Amino acid sequence: DAKTTQPPSMDCAEGRAANLPCNHSTISGNEYVYWYRQIHSQGPQYIIHGLKNNETNEMASLIITEDRKSSTLILPHATLRDTAVYYCIVRVAYNNNDMRFGAGTRLTVKP
C-alpha cells in the first residue's frame, strides 16, 4: 500500500537542474514529505523534508503543491555524484517507525 508514486527512472544532464516528481494524493494533513537518496550500495541519505511550505537546504529544494498531493525535489546543478535512487516518503510527524521506502526513482546524471 504505497503512499507515493514515482517514475522508475530519469536522466539528467550534468550541470542542469534535476526535477524529480512524486505523487502522494492520499497524504493526510499531519504527514510530512521526506526525500532520501541511496547512492550505489551505500545506506540511504537524508535530503530534505517539508509539510506544506517549500523548503531549501544546501542539497536541494522541495516544492510541495498547494493541495499537497504532489511534490518535486529539485537538485539545482546535478553532478555525476548525484546519480542515485531517490525515495519520496510520506510519514506522520515524529513517527519514524512508519517510514516506508518504495522503489524510488533511479536518477542517472550524464556528462
Add this chain to the structure above:
Amino acid sequence: DAGITQSPRHKVTETGTPVTLRCHQTENHRYMYWYRQDPGHGLRLIHYSYGVKDTDKGEVSDGYSVSRSKTEDFLLTLESATSSQTSVYFCAISVSNEKLFFGSGTQLSVL
C-alpha cells in the same frame, strides 16, 4: 555519518547457524532501527528500539530478534539463519525524531 558503525560489513554463513549483526552509535540517540533491503522490496523495517531494553517489531520481524543493553549498541540476531534472510542489512538512528541516518550496511549471505 552520525557516528554509526555496522559490523561485520560482510558475512557468509550456513543455513541453521546463528548470526548476530551489530550496530554501534557514538552520539547517544534514543531511537535505533534495523532494515533489510532486497531487490523488488526496497527497504523494510525489521525491528526498532526506543531506548535501552525497549524494542518493538517492524514490518518483517519473523525470524529475527534484537537486543539493546546499552544506548550505543543495537544487536540483530538471526537465531537460525535461512536462505531467505540473505540480504543487505542497514542500521539507522533517528536524529531529533526527524531524520534517519543510516550505516554502511552488512551484506549477509546464507548458503
